[in-house]
Protein backbone atom coordinates (compact mmCIF):
# COMPACT_ATOMS: atom_id res chain seq x y z
CA UNK A 151 0.00 0.00 0.00
CA UNK A 152 1.41 3.37 -0.94
CA UNK A 153 1.60 6.17 1.59
CA UNK A 154 2.05 9.85 0.92
CA UNK A 155 3.51 12.27 3.46
CA UNK A 156 4.20 15.96 3.40
CA UNK A 157 5.61 18.53 5.75
CA UNK A 158 2.41 20.50 5.30
CA UNK A 159 -0.10 17.85 4.36
CA UNK A 160 -0.74 14.20 5.02
CA UNK A 161 -2.99 12.54 2.51
CA UNK A 162 -3.88 8.98 1.68
CA UNK A 163 -3.05 7.13 -1.50
CA UNK A 164 -6.68 6.96 -2.58
CA UNK A 165 -7.16 10.69 -1.94
CA UNK A 166 -4.21 11.55 -4.13
CA UNK A 167 -5.26 9.10 -6.84
CA UNK A 168 -8.76 10.54 -7.04
CA UNK A 169 -7.29 14.05 -6.82
CA UNK A 170 -5.03 13.44 -9.81
CA UNK A 171 -7.74 11.54 -11.65
CA UNK A 172 -10.02 14.54 -11.30
CA UNK A 173 -7.68 17.09 -12.85
CA UNK A 174 -9.78 17.21 -15.95
CA UNK A 175 -12.69 18.65 -14.01
CA UNK A 176 -10.56 21.72 -13.47
CA UNK A 177 -8.93 21.93 -16.87
CA UNK A 178 -10.97 25.01 -17.79
CA UNK A 179 -9.36 26.97 -14.94
CA UNK A 180 -6.38 29.22 -15.23
CA UNK A 181 -3.01 27.85 -14.12
CA UNK A 182 -2.96 30.08 -11.04
CA UNK A 183 -6.06 28.27 -9.79
CA UNK A 184 -4.12 25.06 -9.73
CA UNK A 185 -1.39 26.38 -7.52
CA UNK A 186 -4.01 26.63 -4.78
CA UNK A 187 -4.78 22.96 -5.22
CA UNK A 188 -1.19 21.92 -5.70
CA UNK A 189 0.50 23.79 -2.91
CA UNK A 190 1.64 20.68 -1.15
CA UNK A 191 4.89 18.78 -1.00
CA UNK A 192 4.12 15.11 -1.01
CA UNK A 193 6.62 12.31 -1.05
CA UNK A 194 5.29 9.23 -2.68
CA UNK A 195 6.54 5.92 -1.40
CA UNK A 196 5.59 2.49 -2.55
CA UNK A 197 7.02 -0.88 -1.64
CA UNK A 198 8.66 -1.04 -5.04
CA UNK A 199 9.77 2.46 -5.96
CA UNK A 200 9.81 6.12 -5.05
CA UNK A 201 9.06 9.35 -6.83
CA UNK A 202 9.52 12.74 -5.20
CA UNK A 203 7.40 15.66 -6.21
CA UNK A 204 8.57 18.77 -4.44
CA UNK A 205 7.43 21.76 -6.41
CA UNK A 206 4.14 23.32 -7.36
CA UNK A 207 2.29 22.15 -10.43
CA UNK A 208 4.02 18.79 -10.35
CA UNK A 209 7.42 19.90 -11.48
CA UNK A 210 9.72 17.19 -10.35
CA UNK A 211 12.88 17.72 -8.36
CA UNK A 212 14.42 14.30 -8.47
CA UNK A 213 13.50 12.10 -11.37
CA UNK A 214 12.77 8.46 -10.78
CA UNK A 215 14.47 7.05 -13.82
CA UNK A 216 17.24 4.47 -13.65
CA UNK A 217 19.62 6.92 -15.27
CA UNK A 218 19.26 10.64 -15.84
CA UNK A 219 18.70 11.07 -19.55
CA UNK A 220 19.37 14.29 -21.36
CA UNK A 221 16.98 14.69 -24.23
CA UNK A 222 18.45 17.83 -25.71
CA UNK A 223 15.27 19.78 -25.01
CA UNK A 224 17.32 23.00 -25.15
CA UNK A 225 17.96 22.28 -28.80
CA UNK A 226 14.32 21.36 -29.41
CA UNK A 227 13.05 24.58 -27.86
CA UNK A 228 15.62 27.00 -29.29
CA UNK A 229 14.84 29.28 -32.21
CA UNK A 230 11.60 30.84 -33.34
CA UNK A 231 11.41 29.34 -36.80
CA UNK A 232 8.78 26.65 -37.10
CA UNK A 233 9.70 23.10 -36.17
CA UNK A 234 7.72 19.92 -36.63
CA UNK A 235 7.97 17.00 -34.21
CA UNK A 236 6.30 13.74 -35.20
CA UNK A 237 5.93 11.17 -32.45
CA UNK A 238 5.22 7.64 -33.49
CA UNK A 239 5.60 3.99 -32.61
CA UNK A 240 3.74 0.83 -31.77
CA UNK A 241 0.14 1.05 -30.50
CA UNK A 242 -0.35 1.85 -26.83
CA UNK A 243 3.26 2.68 -25.92
CA UNK A 244 2.47 6.26 -24.90
CA UNK A 245 2.75 8.26 -28.13
CA UNK A 246 -0.18 10.51 -27.25
CA UNK A 247 1.00 11.12 -23.67
CA UNK A 248 4.52 11.97 -24.88
CA UNK A 249 3.27 14.16 -27.77
CA UNK A 250 0.79 16.03 -25.56
CA UNK A 251 3.38 16.54 -22.81
CA UNK A 252 5.91 17.84 -25.36
CA UNK A 253 3.32 20.27 -26.76
CA UNK A 254 2.53 21.55 -23.25
CA UNK A 255 6.23 21.96 -22.55
CA UNK A 256 6.80 23.92 -25.78
CA UNK A 257 3.83 26.18 -24.98
CA UNK A 258 5.14 26.74 -21.46
CA UNK A 259 8.48 27.72 -22.98
CA UNK A 260 6.98 30.51 -25.07
CA UNK A 261 6.13 28.70 -28.31
CA UNK A 262 2.64 29.05 -29.77
CA UNK A 263 2.10 25.35 -30.35
CA UNK A 264 -0.25 23.14 -32.29
CA UNK A 265 -0.63 19.47 -31.49
CA UNK A 266 -2.21 17.38 -34.24
CA UNK A 267 -3.44 13.82 -34.13
CA UNK A 268 -3.45 11.91 -37.39
CA UNK A 269 -4.36 8.64 -35.67
CA UNK A 270 -7.88 7.55 -36.74
CA UNK A 271 -8.31 6.20 -33.17
CA UNK A 272 -7.64 9.53 -31.45
CA UNK A 273 -6.78 9.80 -27.80
CA UNK A 274 -5.74 13.47 -27.65
CA UNK A 275 -9.13 14.41 -26.17
CA UNK A 276 -8.66 11.78 -23.47
CA UNK A 277 -5.11 12.91 -22.83
CA UNK A 278 -6.02 16.59 -22.45
CA UNK A 279 -9.31 15.66 -20.74
CA UNK A 280 -11.00 18.06 -23.13
CA UNK A 281 -13.24 17.59 -26.16
CA UNK A 282 -11.00 18.20 -29.14
CA UNK A 283 -13.11 16.40 -31.73
CA UNK A 284 -14.62 18.10 -34.74
CA UNK A 285 -11.63 18.48 -37.02
CA UNK A 286 -11.02 22.13 -36.12
CA UNK A 287 -8.44 23.89 -33.96
CA UNK A 288 -9.44 23.84 -30.30
CA UNK A 289 -7.65 26.01 -27.69
CA UNK A 290 -6.20 24.09 -24.76
CA UNK A 291 -6.47 25.95 -21.46
CA UNK A 292 -3.55 26.19 -19.08
CA UNK A 293 -0.14 26.68 -20.69
CA UNK A 294 1.66 30.06 -20.72
CA UNK A 295 1.59 30.45 -24.52
CA UNK A 296 -1.22 29.51 -26.89
CA UNK A 297 -1.68 25.78 -27.31
CA UNK A 298 -4.17 24.44 -29.84
CA UNK A 299 -5.11 20.89 -30.64
CA UNK A 300 -6.48 19.38 -33.81
CA UNK A 301 -7.83 15.87 -34.25
CA UNK A 302 -8.07 14.92 -37.89
CA UNK A 303 -10.58 12.17 -38.35
CA UNK A 304 -9.98 10.76 -41.82
CA UNK A 305 -12.71 8.13 -41.60
CA UNK A 306 -15.35 10.66 -40.57
CA UNK A 307 -14.15 13.03 -43.26
CA UNK A 308 -14.48 10.28 -45.84
CA UNK A 309 -18.03 9.56 -44.66
CA UNK A 310 -18.94 13.26 -44.87
CA UNK A 311 -17.34 13.34 -48.26
CA UNK A 312 -19.31 10.36 -49.47
CA UNK A 313 -22.67 11.64 -48.19
CA UNK A 314 -21.95 15.08 -49.69
CA UNK A 315 -21.37 13.43 -53.04
CA UNK A 316 -24.63 11.51 -52.73
CA UNK A 317 -26.94 14.24 -51.41
CA UNK A 318 -25.70 17.21 -53.38
CA UNK A 319 -25.27 15.51 -56.67
CA UNK A 320 -21.58 16.27 -56.53
CA UNK A 321 -21.62 20.03 -55.84
CA UNK A 322 -21.06 19.51 -52.09
CA UNK A 323 -18.05 17.40 -52.89
CA UNK A 324 -16.26 20.35 -54.36
CA UNK A 325 -16.95 22.51 -51.26
CA UNK A 326 -15.85 19.73 -48.97
CA UNK A 327 -12.70 19.03 -50.98
CA UNK A 328 -11.92 22.76 -51.03
CA UNK A 329 -12.22 22.75 -47.24
CA UNK A 330 -9.76 19.92 -47.05
CA UNK A 331 -7.33 21.63 -49.41
CA UNK A 332 -8.11 19.06 -52.09
CA UNK A 333 -10.25 21.25 -54.30
CA UNK A 334 -8.04 20.71 -57.28
CA UNK A 335 -8.50 16.98 -57.08
CA UNK A 336 -12.29 17.50 -56.96
CA UNK A 337 -12.10 19.67 -60.07
CA UNK A 338 -10.19 17.12 -61.96
CA UNK A 339 -12.08 14.08 -60.75
CA UNK A 340 -15.50 15.66 -61.25
CA UNK A 341 -15.92 14.03 -64.60
CA UNK A 342 -14.59 10.72 -63.38
CA UNK A 343 -17.61 9.94 -61.16
CA UNK A 344 -16.07 10.70 -57.79
CA UNK A 345 -18.98 9.19 -55.85
CA UNK A 346 -18.27 5.80 -57.38
CA UNK A 347 -14.59 6.20 -56.68
CA UNK A 348 -15.33 6.76 -52.99
CA UNK A 349 -17.39 3.62 -52.68
CA UNK A 350 -14.13 1.81 -53.29
CA UNK A 351 -11.62 4.38 -51.97
CA UNK A 352 -8.08 4.05 -53.24
CA UNK A 353 -5.50 3.02 -50.63
CA UNK A 354 -4.13 6.10 -48.93
CA UNK A 355 -7.24 8.31 -49.17
CA UNK A 356 -7.44 8.58 -45.36
CA UNK A 357 -3.87 9.74 -45.27
CA UNK A 358 -4.57 12.10 -48.17
CA UNK A 359 -7.09 13.87 -45.98
CA UNK A 360 -4.56 14.09 -43.15
CA UNK A 361 -1.76 15.28 -45.37
CA UNK A 362 -3.93 17.89 -47.03
CA UNK A 363 -4.23 19.47 -43.59
CA UNK A 364 -0.45 19.49 -43.36
CA UNK A 365 -0.34 21.31 -46.68
CA UNK A 366 -2.68 23.89 -45.20
CA UNK A 367 -0.22 24.47 -42.35
CA UNK A 368 2.28 25.60 -44.92
CA UNK A 369 -0.05 27.86 -46.82
CA UNK A 370 -2.82 29.23 -44.65
CA UNK A 371 -2.65 32.38 -42.56
CA UNK A 372 -4.50 30.62 -39.77
CA UNK A 373 -1.53 28.41 -38.96
CA UNK A 374 1.17 31.05 -39.35
CA UNK A 375 1.46 31.82 -35.66
CA UNK A 376 2.61 28.35 -34.63
CA UNK A 377 6.33 27.92 -34.10
CA UNK A 378 6.05 24.32 -32.91
CA UNK A 379 3.82 21.66 -34.43
CA UNK A 380 3.70 18.30 -32.69
CA UNK A 381 2.13 15.32 -34.45
CA UNK A 382 0.68 12.43 -32.51
CA UNK A 383 0.79 9.91 -35.32
CA UNK A 384 -1.08 6.67 -35.88
CA UNK A 385 0.68 3.38 -35.06
CA UNK A 386 3.70 2.46 -37.16
CA UNK A 387 2.09 1.13 -40.38
CA UNK A 388 -0.14 4.16 -40.88
CA UNK A 389 2.73 6.53 -40.21
CA UNK A 390 4.86 4.99 -42.89
CA UNK A 391 2.00 5.17 -45.36
CA UNK A 392 1.51 8.82 -44.42
CA UNK A 393 5.16 9.53 -45.09
CA UNK A 394 5.19 7.76 -48.42
CA UNK A 395 1.85 9.27 -49.52
CA UNK A 396 3.35 12.19 -51.44
CA UNK A 397 5.10 9.61 -53.62
CA UNK A 398 1.87 7.67 -53.95
CA UNK A 399 -0.06 10.77 -54.96
CA UNK A 400 2.70 11.81 -57.26
CA UNK A 401 2.29 8.53 -59.12
CA UNK A 402 -1.54 8.71 -58.93
CA UNK A 403 -1.58 12.23 -60.27
CA UNK A 404 0.53 11.06 -63.17
CA UNK A 405 -2.15 8.45 -63.94
CA UNK A 406 -4.97 10.95 -63.51
CA UNK A 407 -3.28 13.42 -65.84
CA UNK A 408 -2.96 10.75 -68.51
CA UNK A 409 -6.58 9.67 -68.04
CA UNK A 410 -7.74 13.26 -68.12
CA UNK A 411 -5.76 13.93 -71.27
CA UNK A 412 -7.45 10.96 -72.92
CA UNK A 413 -10.89 12.21 -71.87
CA UNK A 414 -10.09 15.75 -72.96
CA UNK A 415 -8.89 14.66 -76.37
CA UNK A 416 -11.98 12.45 -76.77
CA UNK A 417 -14.39 15.25 -75.76
CA UNK A 418 -12.46 17.78 -77.88
CA UNK A 419 -12.89 15.51 -80.86
CA UNK A 420 -16.64 15.34 -80.20
CA UNK A 421 -16.84 19.08 -79.57
CA UNK A 422 -14.91 19.87 -82.73
CA UNK A 423 -17.47 17.83 -84.64
CA UNK A 424 -20.20 20.09 -83.17
CA UNK A 425 -18.08 23.21 -83.56
CA UNK A 426 -17.55 23.94 -79.79
CA UNK A 427 -14.31 25.25 -78.27
CA UNK A 428 -12.63 23.68 -75.19
CA UNK A 429 -12.68 26.58 -72.69
CA UNK A 430 -11.65 24.92 -69.40
CA UNK A 431 -8.23 25.74 -67.89
CA UNK A 432 -5.53 23.24 -68.52
CA UNK A 433 -6.18 20.34 -66.16
CA UNK A 434 -2.68 19.01 -66.42
CA UNK A 435 -1.31 22.36 -65.31
CA UNK A 436 -3.52 22.39 -62.19
CA UNK A 437 -2.57 18.88 -61.28
CA UNK A 438 1.05 19.68 -61.79
CA UNK A 439 0.63 22.42 -59.15
CA UNK A 440 -0.83 19.88 -56.75
CA UNK A 441 2.05 17.58 -57.42
CA UNK A 442 4.45 20.41 -56.56
CA UNK A 443 2.63 20.92 -53.27
CA UNK A 444 3.08 17.26 -52.50
CA UNK A 445 6.76 17.49 -53.26
CA UNK A 446 6.94 20.43 -50.84
CA UNK A 447 5.40 18.26 -48.13
CA UNK A 448 7.76 15.43 -48.92
CA UNK A 449 10.71 17.79 -48.63
CA UNK A 450 9.41 19.17 -45.36
CA UNK A 451 9.23 15.72 -43.82
CA UNK A 452 12.83 15.19 -44.80
CA UNK A 453 14.16 18.59 -43.79
CA UNK A 454 16.67 18.06 -40.99
CA UNK A 455 16.44 21.73 -40.00
CA UNK A 456 12.69 21.81 -39.37
CA UNK A 457 11.49 18.27 -38.83
CA UNK A 458 12.24 15.41 -36.51
CA UNK A 459 10.56 12.06 -36.01
CA UNK A 460 10.73 10.89 -32.39
CA UNK A 461 10.24 7.15 -31.89
CA UNK A 462 8.28 6.21 -28.77
CA UNK A 463 8.66 2.69 -27.43
CA UNK A 464 8.48 0.62 -24.23
CA UNK A 465 11.15 -1.71 -22.84
CA UNK A 466 9.81 -4.97 -24.27
CA UNK A 467 11.39 -7.15 -26.95
CA UNK A 468 8.34 -6.86 -29.23
CA UNK A 469 8.12 -3.07 -29.02
CA UNK A 470 11.86 -2.64 -29.54
CA UNK A 471 11.90 -4.93 -32.57
CA UNK A 472 9.10 -2.91 -34.12
CA UNK A 473 10.87 0.36 -33.25
CA UNK A 474 14.01 -0.90 -34.91
CA UNK A 475 12.07 -1.67 -38.11
CA UNK A 476 10.36 1.73 -37.93
CA UNK A 477 13.73 3.43 -37.52
CA UNK A 478 15.14 1.57 -40.54
CA UNK A 479 12.12 2.58 -42.67
CA UNK A 480 12.37 6.21 -41.57
CA UNK A 481 16.05 6.29 -42.43
CA UNK A 482 15.29 4.68 -45.80
CA UNK A 483 12.70 7.42 -46.42
CA UNK A 484 15.36 9.96 -45.34
CA UNK A 485 13.19 11.21 -42.47
CA UNK A 486 15.33 12.77 -39.72
CA UNK A 487 15.25 10.65 -36.56
CA UNK A 488 17.48 11.44 -33.58
CA UNK A 489 15.68 10.39 -30.40
CA UNK A 490 13.91 7.36 -29.00
CA UNK A 491 11.72 7.68 -25.91
CA UNK A 492 11.64 4.49 -23.85
CA UNK A 493 8.47 4.92 -21.86
CA UNK A 494 7.07 3.17 -18.81
CA UNK A 495 10.36 2.23 -17.19
CA UNK A 496 9.92 1.02 -13.61
CA UNK A 497 11.17 3.63 -11.15
CA UNK A 498 14.09 2.60 -8.92
CA UNK A 499 13.39 0.74 -5.74
CA UNK A 500 15.39 -0.58 -2.84
CA UNK A 501 12.93 -3.38 -2.14
CA UNK A 502 11.24 -4.91 -5.16
CA UNK A 503 8.44 -7.44 -4.86
CA UNK A 504 8.94 -10.63 -6.90
CA UNK A 505 6.80 -9.34 -9.76
CA UNK A 506 8.64 -6.00 -9.96
CA UNK A 507 12.06 -7.69 -9.70
CA UNK A 508 11.19 -9.91 -12.69
CA UNK A 509 9.77 -6.96 -14.62
CA UNK A 510 12.84 -4.87 -13.89
CA UNK A 511 15.14 -7.64 -15.14
CA UNK A 512 13.05 -7.91 -18.30
CA UNK A 513 13.19 -4.16 -18.86
CA UNK A 514 16.96 -4.06 -18.28
CA UNK A 515 17.37 -6.76 -20.94
CA UNK A 516 15.20 -4.77 -23.37
CA UNK A 517 17.17 -1.57 -22.68
CA UNK A 518 20.33 -3.54 -23.44
CA UNK A 519 18.77 -4.52 -26.79
CA UNK A 520 18.38 -0.85 -27.71
CA UNK A 521 22.00 -0.17 -26.87
CA UNK A 522 23.17 -2.90 -29.23
CA UNK A 523 20.52 -2.45 -31.93
CA UNK A 524 22.08 -1.41 -35.25
CA UNK A 525 19.28 1.08 -35.94
CA UNK A 526 18.42 2.41 -32.47
CA UNK A 527 21.82 2.52 -30.77
CA UNK A 528 22.84 5.73 -32.53
CA UNK A 529 19.76 7.60 -31.26
CA UNK A 530 19.59 9.63 -28.05
CA UNK A 531 17.73 7.43 -25.59
CA UNK A 532 15.20 9.23 -23.39
CA UNK A 533 14.02 7.17 -20.45
CA UNK A 534 10.53 7.97 -19.15
CA UNK A 535 9.34 6.36 -15.92
CA UNK A 536 6.15 4.44 -15.43
CA UNK A 537 4.10 6.63 -13.13
CA UNK A 538 1.42 5.27 -10.86
CA UNK A 539 -1.41 7.55 -11.91
CA UNK A 540 -3.08 8.08 -15.25
CA UNK A 541 -1.71 11.09 -17.11
CA UNK A 542 -4.76 13.21 -17.95
CA UNK A 543 -5.20 16.97 -18.19
CA UNK A 544 -2.71 19.81 -18.58
CA UNK A 545 -1.18 19.75 -15.05
CA UNK A 546 -0.53 16.02 -15.30
CA UNK A 547 0.93 16.44 -18.80
CA UNK A 548 3.14 19.22 -17.50
CA UNK A 549 4.28 16.87 -14.77
CA UNK A 550 5.16 14.17 -17.32
CA UNK A 551 6.74 16.71 -19.69
CA UNK A 552 9.06 17.99 -16.98
CA UNK A 553 10.24 14.45 -16.30
CA UNK A 554 10.67 13.38 -19.92
CA UNK A 555 11.77 16.46 -21.86
CA UNK A 556 14.92 17.93 -20.29
Ligand SMILES: Nc1ncnc2c1ncn2[C@@H]1O[C@H](COP(=O)(O)OP(=O)(O)OP(=O)(O)O)[C@@H](O)[C@H]1O
Pocket residue numbers: 240241242243244245246247248269271272273385493494495534535536537538539540541542
Ligand atom coordinates in the same frame (compact mmCIF):
# COMPACT_ATOMS: atom_id res chain seq x y z
N1 LIG B 1 4.88 6.82 -18.39
C1 LIG B 1 3.64 6.39 -18.16
N2 LIG B 1 3.29 5.98 -16.92
C2 LIG B 1 2.04 5.55 -16.68
N3 LIG B 1 1.07 5.45 -17.61
C3 LIG B 1 1.37 5.83 -18.86
C4 LIG B 1 2.66 6.32 -19.21
N4 LIG B 1 2.66 6.63 -20.51
C5 LIG B 1 1.42 6.34 -20.97
N5 LIG B 1 0.66 5.86 -19.99
C6 LIG B 1 -0.74 5.41 -20.08
O1 LIG B 1 -0.83 4.36 -21.05
C7 LIG B 1 -2.05 4.47 -21.80
C8 LIG B 1 -1.72 4.57 -23.28
O2 LIG B 1 -1.01 5.78 -23.48
P1 LIG B 1 -1.17 6.64 -24.81
O3 LIG B 1 -2.61 6.82 -25.17
O4 LIG B 1 -0.32 7.84 -24.65
O5 LIG B 1 -0.51 5.62 -25.84
P2 LIG B 1 -0.54 5.64 -27.44
O6 LIG B 1 0.73 5.01 -27.89
O7 LIG B 1 -0.84 7.00 -27.94
O8 LIG B 1 -1.77 4.69 -27.72
P3 LIG B 1 -2.52 4.42 -29.15
O9 LIG B 1 -1.57 3.66 -30.00
O10 LIG B 1 -3.71 3.61 -28.72
O11 LIG B 1 -2.86 5.77 -29.69
C9 LIG B 1 -2.77 5.67 -21.25
O12 LIG B 1 -3.70 5.26 -20.29
C10 LIG B 1 -1.67 6.50 -20.58
O13 LIG B 1 -2.16 7.30 -19.51
